[in-house]
Amino acid sequence: GQSLEQPSEVTAVEGAIVQINCTYQTSGFYGLSWYQQHDGGAPTFLSYNALDGLEETGRFSSFLSRSDSYGYLLLQELQMKDSASYFCAVRPRMDSSYKLIFGSGTRLLVRP
Amino acid sequence: EPEVTQTPSHQVTQMGQEVILRCVPISNHLYFYWYRQILGQKVEFLVSFYNNEISEKSEIFDDQFSVERPDGSNFTLKIRSTKLEDSAMYFCASRPGTGDTDTQYFGPGTRLTVL
Numbered sequence: 001g002q003s004l005e006q007p008s009e010v011t012a013v014e015g016a017i018v019q020i021n022c023t024y025q026t027s028g029f030y031g032l033s034w035y036q037q038h039d040g041g042a043p044t045f046l047s048y049n050a051l052d053g054l055e056e057t058g059r060f061s062s063f064l065s066r067s068d069s070y071g072y073l074l075l076q077e078l079q080m081k082d083s084a085s086y087f088c089a090v091r092p093r094m095d096s097s098y099k100l101i102f103g104s105g106t107r108l109l110v111r112p
Numbered sequence: 113e114p115e116v117t118q119t120p121s122h123q124v125t126q127m128g129q130e131v132i133l134r135c136v137p138i139s140n141h142l143y144f145y146w147y148r149q150i151l152g153q154k155v156e157f158l159v160s161f162y163n164n165e166i167s168e169k170s171e172i173f174d175d176q177f178s179v180e181r182p183d184g185s186n187f188t189l190k191i192r193s194t195k196l197e198d199s200a201m202y203f204c205a206s207r208p209g210t211g212d213t214d215t216q217y218f219g220p221g222t223r224l225t226v227l
Contacts, residue, residue: 042220042221043155044218048214087154097162105153105154
């Protein structure tokens with residue numbers, strides 16, 4: 001099975017850097033994705049790591065270490081609009097449906 | 113930019129009633145999904161649909177649930193006899209063929225309230 005754990009809540013100041021961790025227990029997956037969800041909104045894709053290492057997309061970066069069963073999302077130059085929930089997600093290996101299994105989610109609150 | 117659409121945005125129903133949630137996935141996508149999110153919790157997979165049939169369903173997707181793609185554009189989720197615990201946000205999602213990433217495109221969701 002798949003289990004992805006995230007801190008439930010993180011608070012940071014506008015302009016700062018914040019890291020949201022995702023630790024997982026899984027029998028195998030293709031890659032680690034990150035989705036952002038504002039209150040009442042739909043999850044929207046942010047970043048994807050197929051391989052170990054860092055992927056950078058503007059202010060957002062994501063990291064994966066399969067040997068440590070660990071990944072994180074790094075948000076730089078935080079803005080008030082970054083206040084949202086962030087979910088890590090995996091697509092299980094040996095799965096032809098391409099479904100996503102989501103983590104428990106982290107609610108990020110950005111303060112002025 | 114193409115997007116997934118869902119109707120209605122909010123559905124209120126009485127326990128035991130049937131509801132149909134509607135979705136129009138992105139037109140050239142091949143894989144379609146329904147996910148559920150109970151308030152304050154994580155997004156949970158319900159069912160995937162490919163090549164006009166269910167490719168996988170979760171334990172949540174019991175006999176009360178069914179999906180259809182009746183006309184090549186709409187994708188519906190039917191709950192035959194709703195229960196209080198079916199109250200949740202229901203998201204439709206779609207993805208292209210076998211791309212390099214696992215990106216799925218989510219609709220805005222339907223909030224289902226069962227009274």
